[in-house]
Amino acid sequence: MGRKQVIDKIFRNFFLVVSTSSVLALIAIIFFVFVQGAIPFFTSTAPSIHLIPFGINEFSVNSELYRFDDLPRNAKYVELEQQCESYSVLFSNNDESVTLALEIDLDNDVVADRVSILSSDGGEVDYTEEYVYEVKYKGTIAGQESGFYIAIPQTPTNFFSEFLFALDWRPTYNKQYGILTMVLATFFSTLGAVVIGVPMGLLTAVFLAEFIPKGVGRYVRAGIDLLAGIPSVVYGFFGLMMIVPLIKKISNAASGSGLLSAVLILAIMMLPTVISISETSLRAVPRAYREGSLALGATKMQTSWKVVFPAAKSGILASIILGTSRAVGETMAIIMVAGNSPQMPGRLTDGIRTLTATIALEMGYAQGRHNRILFSVGIVLFVMILILNTIILVLKKRMTEES
Amino acid sequence: MRGNVKIRRNKDRAVYTSMAAATILILTVLGFIIAYVVIQGAPGLTWEFLSSSDWRVGIWPMLLTTIYVVIVSLIVALPIGIITAVYLNEYAKNPRVIRGLRLAIETLAGIPSIIYGLFGLLVFCRFFGFGQSIIAGALTLSIMILPVVITSTEEALKTVPMSFREGSLALGTTKIQTIRKVILPSAMPGIITAVILAIGRVVGESAPVLLTVGIAKNVPRSIMDSGRTLTIHLYYLTKEAVEENAFQQAFATATILIVFVIIINMITRTLSRNYEKRMGSVI
Amino acid sequence: MSDLEGKFVVKDLNLWYGDFQALKDISMDIPKKEVIACIGPSGCGKSTFLRNLNRMNDLIDICRWEGSIKIDGEDIMGDIDVTELRTRVGMVFQKPNPFPMSIYENVVYGPKMQGLRDKTQLAEIGENSLKKAALWDEVKDRMKKSALGLSGGQQQRLCIARAIAMEPEVILMDEPTSSLDPIATQKIEALVEELKKDYTIIIVTHAMHQAARVSDKTAFFLLGELIEFGETYQIFHDPKQQETNDYIHGLFG
Ligand SMILES: Nc1ncnc2c1ncn2[C@@H]1O[C@H](COP(=O)(O)OP(=O)(O)OP(=O)(O)O)[C@@H](O)[C@H]1O
Numbered sequence: 001m002g003r004k005q006v007i008d009k010i011f012r013n014f015f016l017v018v019s020t021s022s023v024l025a026l027i028a029i030i031f032f033v034f035v036q037g038a039i040p041f042f043t044s045t046a047p048s049i050h051l052i053p054f055g056i057n058e059f060s061v062n063s064e065l066y067r068f069d070d071l072p073r074n075a076k077y078v079e080l081e082q083q084c085e086s087y088s089v090l091f092s093n094n095d096e097s098v099t100l101a102l103e104i105d106l107d108n109d110v111v112a113d114r115v116s117i118l119s120s121d122g123g124e125v126d127y128t129e130e131y132v133y134e135v136k137y138k139g140t141i142a143g144q145e146s147g148f149y150i151a152i153p154q155t156p157t158n159f160f161s162e163f164l165f166a167l168d169w170r171p172t173y174n175k176q177y178g179i180l181t182m183v184l185a186t187f188f189s190t191l192g193a194v195v196i197g198v199p200m201g202l203l204t205a206v207f208l209a210e211f212i213p214k215g216v217g218r219y220v221r222a223g224i225d226l227l228a229g230i231p232s233v234v235y236g237f238f239g240l241m242m243i244v245p246l247i248k249k250i251s252n253a254a255s256g257s258g259l260l261s262a263v264l265i266l267a268i269m270m271l272p273t274v275i276s277i278s279e280t281s282l283r284a285v286p287r288a289y290r291e292g293s294l295a296l297g298a299t300k301m302q303t304s305w306k307v308v309f310p311a312a313k314s315g316i317l318a319s320i321i322l323g324t325s326r327a328v329g330e331t332m333a334i335i336m337v338a339g340n341s342p343q344m345p346g347r348l349t350d351g352i353r354t355l356t357a358t359i360a361l362e363m364g365y366a367q368g369r370h371n372r373i374l375f376s377v378g379i380v381l382f383v384m385i386l387i388l389n390t391i392i393l394v395l396k397k398r399m400t401e402e403s
Numbered sequence: 404m405r406g407n408v409k410i411r412r413n414k415d416r417a418v419y420t421s422m423a424a425a426t427i428l429i430l431t432v433l434g435f436i437i438a439y440v441v442i443q444g445a446p447g448l449t450w451e452f453l454s455s456s457d458w459r460v461g462i463w464p465m466l467l468t469t470i471y472v473v474i475v476s477l478i479v480a481l482p483i484g485i486i487t488a489v490y491l492n493e494y495a496k497n498p499r500v501i502r503g504l505r506l507a508i509e510t511l512a513g514i515p516s517i518i519y520g521l522f523g524l525l526v527f528c529r530f531f532g533f534g535q536s537i538i539a540g541a542l543t544l545s546i547m548i549l550p551v552v553i554t555s556t557e558e559a560l561k562t563v564p565m566s567f568r569e570g571s572l573a574l575g576t577t578k579i580q581t582i583r584k585v586i587l588p589s590a591m592p593g594i595i596t597a598v599i600l601a602i603g604r605v606v607g608e609s610a611p612v613l614l615t616v617g618i619a620k621n622v623p624r625s626i627m628d629s630g631r632t633l634t635i636h637l638y639y640l641t642k643e644a645v646e647e648n649a650f651q652q653a654f655a656t657a658t659i660l661i662v663f664v665i666i667i668n669m670i671t672r673t674l675s676r677n678y679e680k681r682m683g684s685v686i
Numbered sequence: 687m688s689d690l691e692g693k694f695v696v697k698d699l700n701l702w703y704g705d706f707q708a709l710k711d712i713s714m715d716i717p718k719k720e721v722i723a724c725i726g727p728s729g730c731g732k733s734t735f736l737r738n739l740n741r742m743n744d745l746i747d748i749c750r751w752e753g754s755i756k757i758d759g760e761d762i763m764g765d766i767d768v769t770e771l772r773t774r775v776g777m778v779f780q781k782p783n784p785f786p787m788s789i790y791e792n793v794v795y796g797p798k799m800q801g802l803r804d805k806t807q808l809a810e811i812g813e814n815s816l817k818k819a820a821l822w823d824e825v826k827d828r829m830k831k832s833a834l835g836l837s838g839g840q841q842q843r844l845c846i847a848r849a850i851a852m853e854p855e856v857i858l859m860d861e862p863t864s865s866l867d868p869i870a871t872q873k874i875e876a877l878v879e880e881l882k883k884d885y886t887i888i889i890v891t892h893a894m895h896q897a898a899r900v901s902d903k904t905a906f907f908l909l910g911e912l913i914e915f916g917e918t919y920q921i922f923h924d925p926k927q928q929e930t931n932d933y934i935h936g937l938f939g
């Protein structure tokens with residue numbers, strides 16, 4: 001083998017290696033999102049109870065001394081291990097020595113009872129947030145309070161009863177992560193968009209493929225391409241400025257942001273996908289079909305709808321599903337017009353919040369399990385899309401077999 | 404049978420009318436969106452608006468962030484995308500490998516952008532420690548535009564006639580020489596189209612950018628800084644609307660985006676038309 | 687190596703596209719510095735045979751062959767690098783296929799790819815090749831213009847110049863004039879006449895009179911078999927085989 005052959009071979013292998021990056025990327029995406037999103041359903045938020053001081057620098061737990069400044073930077077808490085069931089926390093407040101006595105029972109079914117505060121020496125005990133106790137001591141100056149947060153680890157969330165089929169989404173205080181309303185919101189907004197967008201898209205596609213006068217077609221197609229290129233925030237902006245006020249005026253509802261606005265915007269956004277892919281597959285139908293039908297005395301219209309259209313049905317179906325998956329995945333435009341309240345949509349004008357909107361809106365501030373749960377929401381979305389994608393792949397295969 | 408002709412014709416006419424109406428309605432909506440935004444936005448497109456680094460007045464920081472994101476993501480995605488396309492079109496023989504690559508590319512193309520955002524946040528922002536930054540966003544988007552680059556480059560490669568490859572190889576060149584000197588240059592207009600499409604995607608993208616690049620309003624000093632792209636700026640202008648002229652600015656920003664899309668569409672159109680003309684004489 | 691031995695020695699060449707056998711037991715001695723014409727009805731394997739001589743069939747996945755082909759006594763599948771083989775055995779295709787570059791870039795493409803960088807040397811090679819291909823006068827003022835702007839006949843001569851620039855020993859031509867008009871055809875034929883002083887030329891053609899006019903020896907193929915190979919005059923006036931006779935007198939194909 002000559003030198004040139006060797007160089008060629010090296011390049012060939014190099015190209016192969018680079019080419020696998022798309023496969024690697026796909027695997028990485030699936031892996032990372034799925035692992036991160038699966039954690040809440042399998043593990044507790046922490047292995048132990050956390051004692052988090054505020055306004056206290058020196059304290060001892062069961063006579064072991066801790067200084068706030070010495071705690072590691074990203075973990076300003078003391079872990080209370082499960083083996084030892086009762087703790088006494090000692091510190092000084094206003095030069096008085098204070099003892100906080102706790103008892104721990106992590107196996108208790110009632111979350112609040114996993115920690116019992118035996119005595120607090122005048123501290124004010126609060127259970128404001130589920131999974132978190134607050135023990136507060138007054139300082140010399142009003143507002144300068146000190147004390148502890150006692151964070152109880154959250155047990156694994158049940159995927160079905162506490163996530164997928166649960167109604168309440170109150171992630172910050174109540175740690176409730178039900179996403180059923182969002183699944184339904186995504187479903188209804190997409191369904192609405194399909195109901196409006198698909199018929200319009202298909203009428204246009206057939207018109208473009210079969211009937212449009214020669215010179216005009218180019219410009220119409222350019223318009224459809226343009227429609228596909230407009231960024232989703234611009235659609236959202238238009239919806240917010242135009243459609244939302246219009247709906248508010250017509251319906252007399254408190255706000256125009258809601259299901260109907262979302263449906264209309266999504267319908268417009270899915271049109272280019274439906275039109276261009278359907279048109280392509282309509283054009284791919286062999287001439288012989290058309291001629292055969294026309295020769296039997298059918299009109300051009302009948303030929304188009306009764307012969308050409310059915311012949312292209314795999315591609316048309318694929319275009320509809322692709323449009324659907326675009327609608328399911330759409331984020332920013334929806335956020336801008338849908339109102340975003342996580343509730344069951346009752347009327348067309350009710351605000352809705354889709355799966356995608358939840359991720360985008362809350363990722364900025366979500367902490368701990370809430371943050372991970374947003375990845376779980378991503379998984380749900382991902383699975384929906386993968387199912388739709390698989391259908392498209394099957395249809396595409398059928399298309400190539402047909403032709 | 405003859406009696407039906409009239410009924411048939413009326414029916415046909417009704418269907419025709421509804422098809423034409425649907426088409427016209429869609430075009431009207433398009434025209435209306437563009438006109439509505441541009442008419443209200445164009446007066447705001449002053450030099451000060453474009454060039455001021457103060458986010459209350461202008462959008463220079465956002466323009467710069469957007470440009471940075473575009474450049475970095477292209478630097479990453481283009482070589483990988485083009486090499487993958489070349490491999491698929493010129494080298495790959497094993498049908499299992501081809502099928503695997505295609506499946507991956509098609510699946511990547513179908514994943515909604517917000518999922519890319521989640522991935523980028525997890526891997527580039529947190530795992531690699533870039534935090535919310537231009538580089539994290541650009542890396543995220545580079546994976547997202549990979550399918551676009553690959554498929555359009557491949558389309559371009561497919562239009563290069565077999566006779567070019569044969570002609571070059573028959574002169575005793577190696578495959579890689581043929582690819583570099585004949586195939587890629589011949590496919591260049593198509594590859595440029597791919598690049599422009601990718602730029603369009605990156606500029607128009609919002610959800611993953613929000614998660615990975617962030618919302619900082621200052622002029623980014625480097626690609627390690629957080630920033631705010633035009634799309635996210637538009638979103639925040641309407642969301643917060645703190646400044647008096649927020650909506651005026653929003654219209655102007657939306658106008659920039661629309662004009663940009665129109666330009667991109669025109670370029671790709673002209674390119675592909677010229678390309679067809681030129682290659683038409685060879686094939 | 688003696689001059690008596692052929693440039694190419696082909697022995698028992700069998701070739702398949704998948705299950706379909708396109709060449710059957712071809713054995714042939716191709717002499718030096720002569721023009722050999724390959725004739726035969728469409729699909730008989732002429733192009734396949736020609737493409738095998740410089741291993742262009744390597745590009746076709748389903749193609750596989752056995753037998754031996756030697757160039758100057760050296761096995762083309764042996765130590766010789768395929769790119770080297772192709773620099774020694776140039777090829778001109780049925781349709782002119784200039785690259786979408788300038789005329790100059792087209793001519794010097796081969797030498798450049800071999801690593802020749804010297805500008806004056808390249809220019810010299812370019813000029814000489816174009817002169818040999820009888821194209822120089824027509825293009826010398828537009829060397830930097832795209833080669834795609836040339837006429838079909840000019841493009842084909844450019845492709846010949848491109849092949850010549852490699853200073854090959856053999857030039858394979860697969861129906862080089864089939865897409866050209868009579869005047870361009872005539873020019874190419876004259877060129878072939880001229881080139882055979884320096885090169886061994888193997889030319890596939892459908893035009894019987896072309897074979898008769900330009901070639902010294904003629905090979906007649908039928909259904910993948912080499913029916914007859916001999917002096918052109920003899921093949922056309924006194925064929926030994928019945929099939930050759932039928933073909934030459936237009937009885938089939
Ligand atoms: N790439 C290929 N794959 C499969 N079969 C092929 C291929 N190329 C050629 N063949 C078959 O091999 C046989 C010989 O083809 P070839 O092109 O050599 O014929 P030819 O004599 O050059 O014909 P023509 O005069 O029409 O050019 C034909 O039957 C053809 O169908």
Ligand SMILES: [Mg+2]
Nearest residue numbers: 732733734860
């Ligand atoms: Mg042939």
